[in-house]
Amino acid sequence: MKKPIPSDPDEMSSLRSVPFQYLADTERVLTDRQRQDLIRIGMRVRLPARMTIYREDSPAQWVFAITEGAVKCYRDLPSGKRAVGAFLFARDLFGLAENGRYVNCAQTLALTTMYRLPVKELAALLKHDADMQFKFLMKVTHELREAQRRAILISRRDAAGRLAMFVAHMSTRDCPSVNTRVVSLPMTRSDIAGFLGLSLESVSRAAAELDHRGLIKFEGRHLAKIVDAEGLARLVAAV
Amino acid sequence: MKKPIPSDPDEMSSLRSVPFQYLADTERVLTDRQRQDLIRIGMRVRLPARMTIYREDSPAQWVFAITEGAVKCYRDLPSGKRAVGAFLFARDLFGLAENGRYVNCAQTLALTTMYRLPVKELAALLKHDADMQFKFLMKVTHELREAQRRAILISRRDAAGRLAMFVAHMSTRDCPSVNTRVVSLPMTRSDIAGFLGLSLESVSRAAAELDHRGLIKFEGRHLAKIVDAEGLARLVAAV
DNA sequence: CGTCATTTTGAGGTATTTCAACGAAGGTGG
């Protein structure tokens, strides 16, 4: 038995894009019960650095939730370049798929602990627990915002500005209120280049420039110290 | 009363990124009932071309679902450049917000009809209808994949290649199986430039090059005809 | 301590950006 519909039914039969507002912690943080449910269907996995978690086009059976460590998602392009789609850390989810197959490769950057969640069972769980699903939805939405931010980052022409935005973003990753002065960069320069859409050499030169300008001091390969936070913020804002 | 948790509860208390597989139509298309529910809380709005729907940082009260027409989401950067985050069409959702405020501006490209859905009521509806929410989740996930694809597009160095990918993508937007030979481009060259991270002049030159190479014939400002589909595909694949 | 991968540094080539001016299109008002 169908009620009259105030307008063409087909108009809203399918949806494409996405939007949403950011919510309070009560709407973001999982409850103990929800955590238990996830842990029940999942399996804890611990992998050393530089291990491939899955490859592009392979059957996507699992979704992964990082509890500790770092992961990169990348794709090897026909030209031989390697495009890094994202760096993932603790509390991040990954395993983006399409038509049942992963859309990119995932590899650990360091010793990483993660939960491996079977897609089927996770989907069933989410359909059953609308509250938890809403939290997932909020997370995806957040991720979408991040992707848009990155697109703006990439639109910059200057390599130094891109690297500055990258380091600034990494420094506020865990705790937006506290701008960490010391930023750990577990990925290689090559990975950063792939993420920023630059050549390895350009990243190296950009790092030298930021160092020379007294904004960021790079110590070793995996550590950056923000020297002039204000100057860095100025450069970052000069999009 | 809490059950024992097999591992550190805090590890999964919050999630960040997102993943998912693509599902069958039964999991994507809204039911009549769900359409009714959306129409009930929403309001039909019809706007002429070049109208601002909302501005950056303004309170995000609504989410919009396009039924017909075209919309662009953009941000004006401090440098004076305009970064276009996305083009939206029929069956797309938009109104991405953060902390209760829109993260970019939205403007109609042509005469557009849309449904205006109050965020609060939509959230309540989704929490109540896990099935519909799952469809929303799939859409956001799809949008996230699109954002990653765009990031790869932008990573290309050559303007002609970027424009080729853009046109090719627009041609498969509605129906992936049928590569439309005639592609409508309701946005301006400036908008395309903002979307591709190029200057307006580069887009113009790239269009001339694709035309000269016999791949795409641009007729007027808002129409592109794919002449050599195979050659275009070759250029698109040469990422 | 030696080997190998990663990173840095240098020089030249090539692409896009910028600046500037012209031409075309669309919308408005008479």
Place this chain on the structure above:
DNA sequence: CCACCTTCGTTGAAATACCTCAAAATGACG
């Protein structure tokens, strides 16, 4: 219906920034 005006688009030439190729230096790892 036409003319005007504003916006958008095209084309040209010079400058800038990144990319590529190549080689040396640094650091990681066994």
